[in-house]
Amino acid sequence: MSPMARTAPVPAATDPAIIRNFCIIAHIDHGKSTLADRMLQLTGVVQQRDMKAQYLDRMDIERERGITIKSQAVRIPWEVDGTSYCLNMIDTPGHVDFTYEVSRSLAACEGAILLVDAAQGIEAQTLANLYLAMENNLTIIPVLNKIDLPAAQPEKYAAELANLIGGKPEDVLMVSGKTGVGVEELLDQIVRDLPAPQGDPNAPARAMIFDSVYDTYRGVVTYVRVIDGSLSPREKIQMMSTRATHELLEIGVSSPEPKPSKGLGVGEVGYLITGVKDVRLSKVGDTVTTFHKPATEALAGYHDAKPMVFSGLYPLDGTDYPVLRDALEKLMLNDAALVYEPETSAALGFGFRVGFLGLLHLEITRERLEREHNLDLISTAPNVEYEVTLEDKKVVHVTNPSEYPTGKIAEVREPMVAATILAPTEFVGAIMELCQTRRGILGGMDYLSEDRVEIRYRLPLAEIVFDFFDILKSKTRGYGSLDWKADGDQVADLVKVDIMLQGEQVDAFSAITHRDKSYAYGVMMTGKLRELIPRQQFEVPIQAAIGARIIARENIRAIRKDVLAKCYGGDISRKRKLLEKQKEGKKRMKMVGRVEVPQEAFIAALSSEEPVKDKSKK
């Protein structure tokens, strides 16, 4: 058993031979953060008294949801056979929406710990990230966590992992982040099994950005892994994608609090501070070099994050619009993937059309806006970006159904995804049925073990952004897991369905759907609205239409009675208060023509059948 390192290697003067860079690939709730915390404690970088649960997850939302949104890197010392090693643990985001960030974190490492809950087995997203790690030629250390749980089935899942990465079940490490069992052995194994980083110390500097975080006090903090050469304080650096140059105000390592250093050498992981205020100037995947001795070739793998899912965000209270605008501006400093532009809805007023990497990204962003800026928001049903080609060959990109062109349309293309679903074999039928109704095409199916399969489908993104994951979960009694990545586009027979109240179109309820599903959407939405909109003093027809053709219709009958029968001496105060409340409530009504629609109706109509909460949890 190794002791805590007595002397930690010094940054900027560390021989690459004693550096080990690794990340942990794990599904949400499989105990990654707990294991990381245990490592920090065992190696002495965090004192017992400073320990809060899940030290590395800094945002409240991260701690509450138990997921890591932004990754961190921590330098930890560990001694094996008398030699002090420097371990850099790069904590990766754990969700499907952040695949690109994950790929960059992986690219910063030589090895990965594949961490799997011994009671649950591997999940689809973990599998996807494992494949990503294997494609990057990372050395994989398979680890089963939570072996202290009564429900743990270490033999079964060890066999599954061995099968996946091509080793022996006996080689799978058994740990418990909670009790600390096996963690020292794991640290030893990292030192022994992972290759040391290799790079040319004399070449022009090249460092890859794997994370970029905005800090109110220090501006953007950029996390990098040095591949070649070295970086020193006060040096002028250059971003290779934009050629922008910055003064390097501070350079250092996290352990886990930031510690300035004399620089970073080959294989080292640390942070840079240049005083820039916008993470867009320091993009994940970009290569940092020095201005005076620039590298000629950037590191491979960089691309811009592309939003996949769009939703309109509107303040419930219209006067909050400037607050929302400022909040988005601030959030954007810390989230290079976030894009938005102002939009106006006849029904919802002024708001923004915001593009996200995926549904979780949407939810987290919305939650942060509401929580950190004290906003109440309505978000419209999420949709994808369509490419509409008109007959005059004009091409329109549509991210909002209300912008769908009315002219003659030659062709509509919709984005596709390659989806991987893992589930117990007994649910294969249910999953195939679900994917079929979502216009999916089966790509293949493999057994992970005797009773678990991996199913691959090509699906339209639009079919999975709304409630697909919830339904998958319920159809597989919680056992199914999903991962997806963008996979081109396809021509589809799509139409725009409009919803009208008393003949007035309500833009917030318009949807672009496949022609075969337009009728179902119309029936669903008109039915929902009939339940949600209170009766008015006149009859209110609710219609769903494609162009001028009505495809579904409901009717809200006129209210006939709205009066309290008894109003005597003892009723007056109560009755007055009720009226005052109704008067207040009327202020929260949106007028659609003459029809009063409560805010709640918008929110309820735009949410899926069952609350889309907890999508982040497996």
Add this chain to the structure above:
Amino acid sequence: MTPSVLPLGDPAPADGVLPAQAAIGAADRKFSLYVHIPFCAVRCGYCDFNTYTATELGGGASQDAYAETAVREVEFAAQAMSASGLPKRKLSTVFFGGGTPTLLAAGDLTRILAAAVARWGLEDGAEVTTEANPDSVTRESLQQLFDGGFTRVSFGMQSAIPHVLKVLDRTHNPERVPQAVAWAREVGLRVSVDLIYGTPGESFADWETSVRTALSYEPDHISAYSLIVEEGTKLAAQIRRGQVPNIDDDDHAAKYELADRLFQEAGLSWYEVSNWSRTPQDACQHNLAYWRGDDWWGIGPGAHSHVGGVRWWNVKHPTAYANRLDKGESPAAGRETLDAQTRELERIMLVSRLSEGLAVDTLSPTARKAIAGLIAQELVDPLKVFAGTLVLTLKGRLLGDAVTRALLD
């Protein structure tokens, strides 16, 4: 008629002295007395009034001692009003409600009335009403009430249909009603009957039968209320559990329209959303005092009072009520002093319910702007508006709250 849930308000002082605003202009306002009798033989399933069955209470709150306790509040009221600088005014109307007032001996009711009249006096020809359950009166007891100064009795008939009465938990035999009405007439009391429509399980034909039956007794006055399912009642629980179908506003509306038509055909006219009378003089003067914003003092546990824009309400439980009065303290649980805007809101809310209507020139410019819309929606009578008052149409009566809201905006 005191609902069981008390509003939230300000604390009320133990000496019962009212804020200064209560006395302003009091000499020009009428003064009425309400006496709450918090007893019932059985609690009805739909009832959320502050009432107790005979065996539930003891001490000064018991049925036997109640008259004495009520008289004590009469004395307290007289004192508190004079201490508040209010002029002494004769009683314009008196109303005994419940519960079931006639569960008390007629002598108890007349004793309370006598104590009040001794304090304040009674205007000539003043209306003095008691509510009554058809089962709890005899010719003799009615005679005694008449002799003691009562002028009017309001019978809780509710329905002529046994299965409807059963859902309502009403125990009286419908055949008792004509007898009770006849006795009341014979002794010289004016008669009103109360009906309830829209009870779960009541068919349209059932309701028509009830209306026609009530009319056959030729009352001077009829009140007809749609059933209100109040939270916390047995009926609300039965509906929630699905044992009894829920009420339906459309059914209520249709039944209201039917009743209004039949009442009119029988020579009764509406003077308030839920009240019809044979002549304007037969309208319940006491209830009109509520709607017109006059002053009244409510005697009894849970009873509400209003004097010059100050509203208060007594503690609910009869024992707590009796204890307060024993100590010489005000039984008020809380009160509110209304500002001018709130008083105007109440005025619109209450007077708009009446056939006498709101004088257009008393309305604010914003309220007046809403009138055209109300005419267009056929909620108010255009001819009456041209003549200067805002009076609800039949459709408007059924949507009275919407009219009030429109006038408030």
